[in-house]
Amino acid sequence: MLDPDFRVAAMTGAGVSAESGIATFRGLGGHWENARPEELATPQAFAADHLKVWRFYEARRVQCANCSPNPAHLGLARLEEALCDRFTLITQNVDGLHAMAGSRRILELHGNIWRVRCLECGEEVEDRTAPFPELPPMCGCGGMLRPAVVWFGESLPGEIFESAFQEAAASSIFLVAGTSAVVEPAAGLARIAASHGAKVWEVNPEETPLSYICEKTWRAPAGEVMDEVVDLILSKCQD
Numbered sequence: 001m002l003d004p005d006f007r008v009a010a011m012t013g014a015g016v017s018a019e020s021g022i023a024t025f026r027g028l029g030g031h032w033e034n035a036r037p038e039e040l041a042t043p044q045a046f047a048a049d050h051l052k053v054w055r056f057y058e059a060r061r062v063q064c065a066n067c068s069p070n071p072a073h074l075g076l077a078r079l080e081e082a083l084c085d086r087f088t089l090i091t092q093n094v095d096g097l098h099a100m101a102g103s104r105r106i107l108e109l110h111g112n113i114w115r116v117r118c119l120e121c122g123e124e125v126e127d128r129t130a131p132f133p134e135l136p137p138m139c140g141c142g143g144m145l146r147p148a149v150v151w152f153g154e155s156l157p158g159e160i161f162e163s164a165f166q167e168a169a170a171s172s173i174f175l176v177a178g179t180s181a182v183v184e185p186a187a188g189l190a191r192i193a194a195s196h197g198a199k200v201w202e203v204n205p206e207e208t209p210l211s212y213i214c215e216k217t218w219r220a221p222a223g224e225v226m227d228e229v230v231d232l233i234l235s236k237c238q239d
């Protein structure tokens with residue numbers, strides 16, 4: 001039987017989508033190897049050159065449209081299936097692959113690349129057109145659309161971050177997978193979990209600033225070990 005107090009939260013980053021063929025941000029071949037984030041992922045960059053920013057997001061949308069979930073996404077969906085509302089997935093990813101894998105309780109800290117928001121009327125909708133016939137895409141009201149993702153210098157969606165904070169604080173195990181853990185406030189969630197008594201586990205081929213607080217670590221690609229991690233979590237949650 002499931003221990004009723006046992007809760008799990010997982011926070012994922014770009015590394016969990018790497019095996020689906022989506023580039024990470026940092027490291028070899030990452031988006032930020034050849035471009036600075038402040039030139040592409042800030043409101044100032046969009047104001048200065050919206051076409052340049054849209055071309056970057058358009059290329060990522062086209063790339064994501066051709067990618068499928070990998071065993072890391074599928075393993076986390078299996079964990080949710082087993083734990084139901086005792087599991088929450090917190091992601092910094094905007095690619096939508098967790099939902100495609102079957103996860104339902106997803107807190108998207110940095111928005112979603114498949115959503116667009118009008119700069120004039122503020123309406124936000126899902127739009128899976130990739131590529132758009134013309135850039136920048138426009139809203140029915142005549143205003144320019146922007147990707148509904150969180151850029152550097154912008155606040156995270158308040159309710160989503162608050163929920164993520166609560167889930168981190170309530171978790172028995174907090175799994176961190178595929179993130180360099182250098183972007184706040186997302187990275188801080190693991191510390192919040194640890195300070196409330198959670199065991200922090202990490203899946204990442206590389207060491208991160210969170211590694212020192214982790215009780216368990218898998219130095220391997222997430223797609224190769226997620227099933228083992230999920231099985232271990234499920235073995236811990238029995239009464």
Ligand code: OAD
Pocket residue numbers: 012013014015016018019024025026027030037041092093110150151152177178179180181182183203204205206208220221222223
């Ligand atoms: P990063 O690109 O910073 O980090 C990716 C991490 O994934 C690194 O620590 C890699 O070692 C690891 N990794 C690579 N391949 C992996 C694999 N197969 N399995 C597991 N881990 C693997 O990506 P994030 O941490 O997600 O924000 O970046 C955080 C935020 O910074 C992003 O949401 C984005 C970015 O700038 C905004 O755009 C606002």
